[in-house]
Amino acid sequence: MGNDSSKEELVQLLKRFGAYLTVKMSNLFSISFDNLNSRSLGALAGLAIAIVFTWRLFRTPPRHQRRQPKRLAPTPSTSGVNTHSDGAPVSPGICSSEDSRAQNVIDEFFQPVKPTLGQIVRQKLSEGRKVTCRLLGVILEESSPEELQKQATVRSSVLEVLLEITKFCDIYLMERILDDESGEKVLLALENAGVFTSGGLIKDKVLFCSTENGRSSFVRQLEPDWHIDTNPEIIFQLARFIKFQLHISPNRSECTASNVFCSPTLEQFFGFPDRN
Template identity: 80%
Template structure:
């Protein structure tokens, strides 16, 4: 590699560091408490170095031109060489071009390694194998047991995430209901939405109780890695017993414990919107 190419590579590597950090944080909106980035960083660093080297080696080096012999100035010439093919690039413009080139290389790299939704779900859940989740306000549009007596609507925006969770987690859905008819409506709505077709979730894992404390009791008996709920009191009570919890609330709330996270919606926690 020519000396100029080596210097160019050094300059590019110096400039891509900060930009690479930003790309990682935007690409993987994952809490550092839930994800060990050492392996990701090692792979990313190696891959970017390979990309840089490949791009530099792929570009044929410009042959050095022999400077033409200096000719005597003609009468009327000012004595200044004015070849049209010679241009001087100011240092600031050159630096900007190098920054742009480094960003383009990093963008190309991350476009090729963008993680799938399944990978993001597993990383956000810290590879948890059992998840319990409330239905009302999380999976269902309705926000109370009284509402599901009238109708039950599964939120379409949450289905993709829900099905990804069932692929590698033992998922239990639960809700407080006021009558048997509400249970029937919930199961029918989940079936119509295709929740049971993936094979990861069966009707026996949809649990119903008559009180909020009953749902809390279900969670403690199942001992999940994650519990997802909308009731702040239940989240607070379970914080001592459950490894991680996700509090779904449209209003941003203060973090009550280090193992309790919050999001306006389940799909937003996984960066789907």
């Protein structure tokens, strides 16, 4: 008897499971396919698995079904109150334990999947594979060539994002310096931060020049998919030559062209807060 009761309970649970799937399906497919993102596609995959799972279970009915007892007709005193299969009254609007369990199963299928940092980088960079980026004010704490004559410090909050970009993209770092010693300080700071250990960035891809126009010339020669800079004049000059640009500015200045994006920091562009 206990085994038959468990089977009947499973059948009831699956019926409620199917009802919830119908509601979820109607909500999901009400969204335009043009607006589907990775999270929606994950939900679709979960929905497909759930449908196949439910269908396979319903294909084979239980071998032994106990005879259903005759149900008593509801008395006038119970009008407006639903009764369970065992005759126990259930108030309208109150979910039974089976309803709650079915709801929990459905919710597990539709839990949002948090994208990885690598997925965020690829999505935000529109699958671009070559990136050029200036150092001052983006990768380094210092903001002028004069400061580099004293020291060079890699921003700790940008390091995780930078390392992920080096895994996915062919990236070149560049900066204007006043002397060779400044360049050596920059390379040492990058090395100590572990930027060269990932294998995606080598010292030969850290370029130095003596003028701002020299940095602009580097970018045009490399023809990247993305260029990242803090100088609005260089951003403006390169807008018609480079597919995408990211202007790093703490003042959140307005973007000068449709292919130019703006962000206070590089990490915030990828959804990471500035923890400095």
